[in-house]
Amino acid sequence: MSQTVDRALSILPLLAQGPADLGQVAERLGVHKSTALRLLRTLHEHGLVYRQEDQRYRLGARLFALAQEAVENLDVREIAHSHLVALNDRCGHTVHLAVYEEQEVLYIDKVESRYPVRMYSRIGKPVAITVAAVAKLLLADLTEPERRVIAEKLDYPMYTSRSTPNPAAFLKELAVVREQGWATDLGGHEESINCIGAPIRGADGRVVAAMSVSAPNVVVTAEELLTLLPLVRRTAETISREYSGTTQPKKV
């Protein structure tokens, strides 16, 4: 809606791919060098862009700080955190919390496994949306037309032989998840890693977040992991209740 701001913001994803000099930025933006310079300067003043010694620009430090503050202000995260830690204490595995936002699912909290073999993931990292247990839970709660539209739009990378292969399979899986109220990812993302997850609901019953427990085969088999399901579901329900409680007196 605002051309100038639009151009300035387009620089960010561009720099996310790697550092670039003024000429490159101007070219890829389709504007004159002097224009690009002024936009970059403004971004720089706000700390979103950093100028390294070789004069090239890259993303700046304030971005981290902003993302940091943002995540700490999420209500669900705050409420859920202690419960996630408690769950980790009991089972020892990696625990994740994720939300859905604008076509993306992303982790907003994580408690690391106590076992030496850990799975790779990071807060803020977009989730493998077609296979992750938390993604299935969050998408399963959308309306049927929404689910169809998104399922069609997605890519279906075959991380492993057990990855969700296409929209039809994904929609079917979402229906199952919706029905049973929990989800799994059995080697669909990484051959040797299994997850089980459960939804966290707001006062109106809608899914506001999803949590999961992940563990590699070498630590526990899929069957053993599934025995934790009741515990995971109870934890999710506890968080749901607490979250509903605090948000019931809906502030305006």
Added chain:
Amino acid sequence: MSQTVDRALSILPLLAQGPADLGQVAERLGVHKSTALRLLRTLHEHGLVYRQEDQRYRLGARLFALAQEAVENLDVREIAHSHLVALNDRCGHTVHLAVYEEQEVLYIDKVESRYPVRMYSRIGKPVAITVAAVAKLLLADLTEPERRVIAEKLDYPMYTSRSTPNPAAFLKELAVVREQGWATDLGGHEESINCIGAPIRGADGRVVAAMSVSAPNVVVTAEELLTLLPLVRRTAETISREYSGTTQPKKV
């Protein structure tokens, strides 16, 4: 330099403090509501701002993704990571990697402690600059006038009785660190937590990053932690060598 972009970007730190509605944003920005609306819309299109159900705006998901991509593109981090993990394997404690940028020191990587008692920190979080071992290392490498200017500008919160109290003490500490080539934080941030750190240098000898090992008193005493110093310094030197190697053929 660009008024429109400047205004738009000023919205981000504003929303970092918590969600706000259109009126609040317009007021705190000092512009008309319609103007604020258009800026917010542009930010929204780029995913930097999210509109929650109650119509209020808060920071959006893409911020995380951007910060994520940015951190993964840092050369030092990539080179250092495996060494940090190896160090953690050997000693079990929390390992941090930090850089200095525009008056701030921030963590860009972290390997969690294997012990149940962990210290709180998060990648992207600005470091307690007056006490942290990594901060001392990074600042100690600046020129003398730079150090003086920064030391004067900083706040000196007394986290504990052993926190650095004022600019003079800080400058003195930096001189020591600069001389000896390593740094400590013995209960200066959290009474019960000690850290030891070492610098990572580029080909020209300048400090490009700093790493540290942190452990709470309940796990190891400060003396025991100090026995790890040679190991930490060796690791930092290994990383320095590898980093210098890759950046020697200075790209233009």
Added chain:
DNA sequence: AATGGGTGTTGCATATGTTGCAACGAACTT
């Protein structure tokens, strides 16, 4: 040494894009 291409940078006139206004609509209170 001097020249040439490659950067990033500045001042300026033009016109493009942004602004505030006022009026509308929707949702919620009284």
Added chain:
DNA sequence: AAGTTCGTTGCAACATATGCAACACCCATT
């Protein structure tokens, strides 16, 4: 049903961002 409050839209006036051309600078080449 009238009265708030909030978000939204179209429009005309103005301020602001734009591209240009010229400059400054650094490095490599001759």
